[in-house]
């Protein structure tokens with residue numbers, strides 16, 4: 284359960300059409316899992332801007348997210364129905380079918396995201412058994428902050444406040460900080 288990914292990242296730049304195709308494929312996987320397991324679904328990815336979605340620090344960030352997830356699961360004594368981690372050129376992904384109330388799962392995963400500095404790079408999407416994606420807003424949680432300057436992330440993304448290299452540098456700092464601490 285929750286095996287970390289091996290150290291063999293691909294480091295390929297992916298194209299926009301590959302990125303869009305990977306999103307479609309993820310959506311299809313999510314629907315398949317919801318239909319076959321009929322319980323709350325966690326779909327975990329790492330937030331990585333730019334064309335390279337898989338490298339060593341992305342995998343470190345991902346594996347740390349799996350550790351946090353594992354800790355929450357054991358604390359809350361949730362029953363895991365199925366779990367799968369995928370190493371894709373579009374970035375690592377983990378799907379978890381968990382027999383627990385979706386709102387509680389979303390709440391706990393937001394707390395985990397907020398507990399660790401590197402948690403800003405974790406994206407735990409939570410679906411109800413009926414396939415509804417829960418938002419932070421629905422739970423009354425403030426929106427995500429920018430990695431670089433602490434403004435709402437949406438504002439900086441829309442205004443393109445920061446260069447890609449500035450954002451990637453900050454991500455590397457966050458990844459390394461939590462590994463060494």
Ligand SMILES: [Zn+2]
Pocket residue numbers: 429430431432433434439444445
């Ligand atoms: Zn910013």
